[in-house]
Amino acid sequence: MTNWQYTHMIRLGELDAVEVRHPAFIARVCLQGAHLVHFAPTGQDNWLWLSEQVQFLPGRSIRGGVPICWPWFGVPEKNPPAVRDQLRTDAAHGFARTALWSLAGVAESADAVSVRLALSAADLQAPQWSGEARAELLLTFTAVSCSLELVTTNLGASPLHITQALHTYLPTPDIHNTRVHGLAGCRYIDTLQEWQEFEQRGPVRFSGETDRIYYSNPQQPLGIYHAETCAVQLEASGSHSTVVWNPGPEKAQRLSDFLPAAWTRMLCVETANALDDAQSLEPGDSAHLSLMMRTAN
Numbered sequence: 562m563t564n565w566q567y568t569h570m571i572r573l574g575e576l577d578a579v580e581v582r583h584p585a586f587i588a589r590v591c592l593q594g595a596h597l598v599h600f601a602p603t604g605q606d607n608w609l610w611l612s613e614q615v616q617f618l619p620g621r622s623i624r625g626g627v628p629i630c631w632p633w634f635g636v637p638e639k640n641p642p643a644v645r646d647q648l649r650t651d652a653a654h655g656f657a658r659t660a661l662w663s664l665a666g667v668a669e670s671a672d673a674v675s676v677r678l679a680l681s682a683a684d685l686q687a688p689q690w691s692g693e694a695r696a697e698l699l700l701t702f703t704a705v706s707c708s709l710e711l712v713t714t715n716l717g718a719s720p721l722h723i724t725q726a727l728h729t730y731l732p733t734p735d736i737h738n739t740r741v742h743g744l745a746g747c748r749y750i751d752t753l754q755e756w757q758e759f760e761q762r763g764p765v766r767f768s769g770e771t772d773r774i775y776y777s778n779p780q781q782p783l784g785i786y787h788a789e790t791c792a793v794q795l796e797a798s799g800s801h802s803t804v805v806w807n808p809g810p811e812k813a814q815r816l817s818d819f820l821p822a823a824w825t826r827m828l829c830v831e832t833a834n835a836l837d838d839a840q841s842l843e844p845g846d847s848a849h850l851s852l853m854m855r856t857a858n
């Protein structure tokens with residue numbers, strides 16, 4: 562199984578992780594949470610933001626990278642009734658991000674490496690959730706891109722209802738000069754304004770705490786701009802909702818594993834199925850949620 566040229570296991574703090582050291586790129590994924598914490602083409606910085614205060618501890622969500630929010634996104638009480646009815650907890654963002662996933666496969670070529678991680682049905686006997694499902698995450702790395710595909714299969718005998726997100730943390734030199742392009746004209750729910758609905762005009766800008774769920778169009782890639790330069794493009798599929806989040810200065814003080822000033826250096830743009838975009842799966846059916854990240858040039 563370990564006869565790979567570029568891929569090997571490492572320890573990050575107290576967690577096991579898969580490291581891919583390819584001549585053209587490097588990537589690191591923790592088995593806990595199937596959590597991608599580092600991706601960079603050779604010579605580049607990490608495309609993902611990782612907190613200066615990150616801790617790699619069993620049972621603790623990692624602050625940064627791409628947490629997998631599954632099989633529900635956000636707080637249960639704000640989920641659609643069909644999702645909420647499956648939950649016996651107040652905890653946000655599901656249990657997949659702190660569960661131990663297993664390494665299900667690695668495929669290497671001269672140009673790309675793919676890593677497949679699985680959360681088995683046995684691991685999913687979670688007392689707080691009544692669903693029966695399998696989750697698989699396929700990560701694919703190349704010299705110019707990084708993609709994640711989360712596949713959920715309903716293993717139960719009745720319909721399964723999920724919300725979910727690839728909760729991507731991105732770095733920025735200065736949040737005040739950061740823009741998210743590609744959401745103009747989209748409706749969004751502003752969770753900081755009593756969950757009322759608004760329509761986005763122009764690019765998304767940040768001046769403090771921001772926590773919104775956009776009804777986005779997967780045909781329209783999102784561009785993360787630092788001043789006039791597009792740093793990275795995000796292409797979604799299987800998703801009609803995007804969460805845009807920055808904690809701002811006050812919430813930053815209360816967040817775990819987060820320096821108070823770090824809110825100026827990061828943002829989250831989360832490829833999601835949230836609110837009305839919840840997914841319902843008949844027995845045996847699968848849902849695919851994907852994110853492709855590339856640099857703009």
Ligand SMILES: O=P(O)(O)OC[C@H]1O[C@H](O)[C@H](O)[C@@H](O)[C@@H]1O
Nearest residue numbers: 622653654772773804806816829
């Ligand atoms: O602190 P966490 O549980 O990781 O959540 C971090 C953030 O995740 C999402 O983006 C939510 O929209 C925010 O309301 C939440 O604060």
